[in-house]
Amino acid sequence: MLKRLSNLEPRALNAALVTVFGFFVLFTAIHAVGYHHADEHYQIIEFANHFLGNVEGSQLSWEFQYEIRPTIQPLMAAFLISVCKWFGVRDAFDVMVIIRVLTGLFAMVVYLDFIKGLMRRHCSKLTYIWVVGAFGLWYMPYLMIRFSSENFASLFFLLGYSSLILKTNKNFLLSGIFLGLSFAFRFQIGIAIAGITLYLVIVESIKWKYLLQLILGGSLVLVALVLLDRVFSNEWVFTPWKYVQLQLMEGRAAGFGVDPWWKYFEFLWEGLTWVVAIPLLIGIVVLFVKNRTQPFFF
Structure with a gap:
């Protein structure tokens, strides 16, 4: 099997992965029940329902009152829910199936972009083993369909990684936007973004003009994040700073265990x-x- 895979062209391998793995992703998206972690529902879908006027703010989790959650994903969910209703899909379970399917399809696009860059940089039998092994893990389809902040942050970070390290594109502004979106979905991934930036500066000796383009891309996302928070909350708020202030400086995060x-x-x-x-x-x-x-x- 490995010998056959190693003889495949990248396009043929991508087609094989899309056909086989795509089936499992769609099957899982349709038949999955509920959420993996409570935050996926109570801090995204419920926030979206509040924005749509279906849930009172007093019924939401404490993070809503302190304004420390990024609002980009609840607004995405609100948009998708509204589109589904416009097409006559009103059952909440059917709406979530559609959201999971779209999430799974987006995840497949991201992973295929990553594989393309990986094959270009490390085209060997070991790479084929890794690709087949990684995509063959039983939990991958389940994780790829999750409409969670962790999943979307990881996907956009992988897009940024693929473009910067695997050279799937040479647009540093776009790479900065990818990494900025990763941060917008999950603030904690800022540590990984700092790490990849250090790698570019120390190991790859990135030129200053490219580094500035990268920073500009991330900054544009931060501006958009502030505007989205304004749309959601009807007031000006910078949620990343509020998160740092409450969870780290005041130690609220440690209250859940260390x-x-x-x-x-x-x-x-x-x-x-x-x-x-x-x-x-x-x-x-x-x-x-x-x-x-x-x-x-x-």
């Missing part, structure tokens, strides 16, 4: 089982020993 740094390894072991966790951890160690200047370590 775990040691090695807890991530425990999560890997519990969530992926030892069959996947052990090879993954070994691969990370080997990569660190052989090439610790990879963007993964920044």
